[in-house]
Amino acid sequence: MNIIFKTITVLLLLLFIIINIVKSSSPQTPTLFKNEEIIDNSNDVKVILIMTFKRMNDFSKCLDSIISANHSSEYHLVLTQSVSMNDYKDYNLLEEILNEKIKQNSNNKEKKLFKSITHIDTESSSKQPYGNAYFAFKNLVYGMKYTVGKLFPNLQSLIIFEEDVEISKDVFEFFESSKSIMKTDKSIKFATTAFFLHTTHPQYNWLLDKPIKRKSIRNENSLSLLIPNQLNKVTLNGEIEFKVLSWLIDRSIIDQLILDFNIIENWVIENNFEDKIENKPNTSKPELLINNCDCWNHDRYLELRFKGLKFIGSQSPRCNHIPVGGFGLSSVLDDYGFPVNQQYIKSDSFVMGTEFNGEKGIWGIVKEFLPKFECPSKINCYNNVTNQYCGTLKVSTCLNVWGPLQCVPCSGRQTSTLDPQCNLDFSSCCDKDNCSAHNPFFISMPSLH
DSSP, rough: OOHHHHHHHHHHHHHHHHHHHHHSSSSOOSSEEEEEEEOOOOTTTTTTEEEEESSSSHHHHHHHHHHSSSTGSSSSEEEEEEEETTOHHHHHHHHHHHHHHHHHHHTOSSSSSSSSEEEEEEEOOOHHHHTTTHHHHHHHHHHHHIIIIITTTTTOOEEETTTTEEETTTTHHHHHHHHHHHHOOOTTEEEESSOOOOOOOOTHHHHHHHHHSSSOOOOOHHHTOOOOOEEEEEOOOSOOOOOOOOEEEHHHHHHEEEEOOOHHHHHHHHHTOTTTTOOSSTOOOHHHHHHHSSSHHHHHHHHHHTTTOOOEEESSSOOEEEOOOTTOOOOOTTGSSSSSOOOOOGGOOOOEEEEEEEOHHHHHHHHSSSSSSOOSSSSEEEEEEEETTTEEEEEOOEESSSSEEEETTTOOOGGGGGGGHHHHHTTHHHTOOOEEOOOOOEEEOOOOO
């Protein structure tokens, strides 16, 4: 009996050894993480760079959106992530998300995930929960520097996404069409899927509809005027919000930004300023920033540093912030007033529309007469019977010019939809649901149309 037991044990041990030898000699599933100095040195390589920090739920949804877009598998993916105070919790969480996406996609024989994935970290010493504008700028430029310096030395243009956006199915068709135009028109150095030149219809003027606050008002008339396959050529003049949610940048601008940020970073280090960043005008900054935007924001810096250059804008927006809840916050339907375009447009079907010079328009003139005015973040509640002021709801509001000038909820909803909230929050003053919501600002200026 003892001999039989020993024989079986030996046989099992031999079987285990044989299985592992076969397993080790079998080809392994290649990982998508690359560590080579150079992944691809061709001129026509396609690369996506995603700026990330701590919004991992948003990042996961953003990645799903990119994977779902047409032709995304033709691109290499680079992730540049700020790591604050050597806390790698979110960095590790991002890698878990990536590995889960790779695992989910491993059985998809029709579509590869990406050509490669590279995940890098950039150091941050910010003690703020979500960093600051300087470290966001650093994260972007370091991501660019690593991408062209180590991975893709002959890269001609780069697509950049922020971690909290979702994109349309045809966003890469838009970028490919923009790239082909940029090859022949050297004055164009950028392309963006989100900007405020939404239409050229004579009854819709972006210079009017653009609010003092960031978001615009959703307007059904405006929605009906969008042309999904139209591109606009626009001059950067500092009067336009060039949105960096989902955009493309030319290699020449990448090289210049790297040089610029070297100067900015050296100033910060020499002055021991990393923990003293204050993103306000007339505060201490390197001369390069003061002479341009007087700020630390990379998006505002882009607008003013490269003033006079051109960009291509998608006339029908092809990105949104990831939807979140609450009054006046972004959602698929009302971010920037317009939904993500979901009409599939092939890259050879885009047409050039109107060229805009980006000069100051009526809205810029109006702002000169209201230099300190900004829509307050509130809606007032009044008792309809007694006209008594009962209280204020904290709501993000924007200036609506369709009719009398009014500060209305940025979400585009009617002010009256907040009546129940007034009655709920101020029940003793409202007495039997007699309250209604009122806009805090009203001026009748129909001549603006």
